[in-house]
């Protein structure tokens with residue numbers, strides 16, 4: 001008799017998000033979910049599949065196509081004491097809910113001098129490298145990093161996806177979760193997941209994904225994998241790169257980066273958002289202010305060009321960061 | 337055409353065709369409504385005077401001539417119903433749930449002291465003077481925190497009553513909007529959401545004929561803004577915004593509809609903006625609006641309209657009606673003697689309190705961006 005095939009207990013990024021949502025919905029009956037096609041359909045990517053069946057149509061709301069109403073209604077729910085999980089079908093569409101996020105929700109705690117908090121999570125598939133073209137590839141996190149009152153996270157692994165989403169759902173502040181849709185079903189990053197509190201990953205803590213002494217490469221999201229590949233390339237050239245996945249943009253764990261810079265004295269920052277006023281620029285500015293004395297070379301950024309994200313592969317890859325572009329930048333910094 | 341004796345009597349006793357709600361009001365209700373109209377008016381003219389005396393900074397958005405909308409819409413609410421006022425509705429913050437007693441600390445509305453602290457930018461404002469003018473609110477008092485973003489709080493109003501309904505509540509929310517603001521996408525997006533979910537959201541459109549410097553015919557292609565309702569399949573009512581009883585009737589009709597679980601509605605109240613958009617705009621408004629139009633728009637002062645009905649119905653005498661006569665007068669022309677003493681006294685208490693309240697400490701500017709802990 002043939003042996004039963006080994007069943008993998010490893011889970012993908014998308015399942016991790018799903019588990020986070022189901023666990024938190026189970027544990028806290030004050031959470032509601034709202035978004036387009038999240039109920040009957042279970043979301044465009046299936047992240048909320050089964051949620052409506054399990055928790056009912058009152059808690060899981062299939063909303064009309066209006067990001068402004070979705071965010072604004074969620075804001076009213078939070079005002080009334082609920083917690084809200086908002087799905088953007090694609091993070092690109094967040095622009096039509098922009099005012100409700102930055103002027104209504106983000107400012108609520110501030111303008112009421114702490115009377116009203118907004119425990120709202122806005123999550124959605126983001127990022128390029130999938131041929132999604134201009135309106136299904138964006139990383140627009142900088143718009144929100146520039147709006148005080150919002151926390152922002154961007155997980156790159158299934159464990160972080162689950163842990164950060166759970167932590168976001170328990171946070172009393174509005175949190176934006178940039179999910180990397182190209183990682184949703186990527187087999188090679190599947191991993192075992194914890195359940196319950198053990199799965200939590202705190203907001204504002206970076207993760208050192210590879211240790212090295214020669215250069216610190218800071219990134220988040222899908223680009224972390226390009227950085228890890230670049231680190232392999234650099235190893236061939238005799239340089240050992242340390243790769244830091246910040247995971248959380250706001251708040252930013254500067255300590256972990258500075259700690260690394262004290263050792264490597266060299267910095268490269270990578271993100272797939274456009275260059276001008278992108279978050280990579282913010283990281284670079286802060287570390288230049290706070291850790292200048294540890295730097296032996298001018299720090300560098302690798303970012304998308306200042307263009308939209310074009311559709312067909314050669315165009316898309318031309319404008320986005322790649323392992324090669326990161327390798328090249330790191331070599332320049334190392335050889336300075 | 338022959339008229340019956342009954343017709344004659346009706347004509348004599350009232351010039352207003354009562355709806356089912358106002359016909360049940362007692363003489364005491366009438367007196368209270370008149371007093372509230374005078375209080376709202378006094379608040380307005382007093383602030384203008386304070387500004388002229390240099391005791392006040394910040395822009396004033398006058399509700400002069402529009403007071404019947406605030407007073408009439410609030411009068412039938414239950415304490416736990418919610419409101420979402422805008423810049424033109426400043427008195428609404430302290431007039432909510434006034435029936436529970438003007439000075440009752442437990443009423444579900446702000447105190448006049450709190451509102452005056454907000455106007456003067458003092459630390460005892462409900463928002464600790466972090467944002468200006470009408471941008472305050474209170475979860476405890478069921479007042480949605482207003483912002484500058486026109487129509488921007490209607491989605492939250494829908495969310496509040498959605499959450500309330502989930503918990504078995506039956507609160508209704510009144511949202512106030514200028515007619516110009518109904519052109520905002522978010523107005524339509526929020527009302528559509530409320531219609532789909534049959535939420536008890538009553539949207540009041542204060543049609544004062546102008547949106548800052550733009551007349552209504554450049555804002556909307558139909559005469560009645562209430563027709564905005566048709567596209568959502570919800571009721572759209574039109575009220576005479578100069579007649580507090582008509583506002584009361586129409587808003588109560590919409591509120592009853594909402595309480596019965598039938599969903600949202602729009603109540604357009606026809607009125608006229610007496611002054612500039614804000615006090616900074618008074619001089620220019622005098623130029624961009626024809627004098628004739630302004631005179632016609634102010635001809636039916638809501639206080640005068642109410643007094644006339646009360647005299648007709650024998651609730652007050654002609655002499656009583658003439659005793660405190662602020663109606664038809666601008667801020668520069670009225671004095672405290674034109675208002676009932678209880679009205680003046682009430683606002684004085686608010687202003688005196690505000691004058692003693694300190695400014696917030698500068699460091700507060702950096703506080704409360706995030707909530708710490710849970």
Ligand SMILES: Cc1ncc(C[n+]2csc(CCOP(=O)(O)OP(=O)(O)O)c2C)c(N)n1
Pocket residue numbers: 424484485486513514515516517518542544546547548609613
């Ligand atoms: C989103 C937005 N756009 C523009 C403004 C500037 N603004 C403030 S009030 C106003 C006019 C509003 O007119 P209306 O809605 O008719 O209200 P009213 O002032 O006449 O009561 C404008 C254009 C604003 N506050 N918010």
Ligand SMILES: [Mg+2]
Pocket residue numbers: 514515516542543544545546547548
């Ligand atoms: Mg107007």
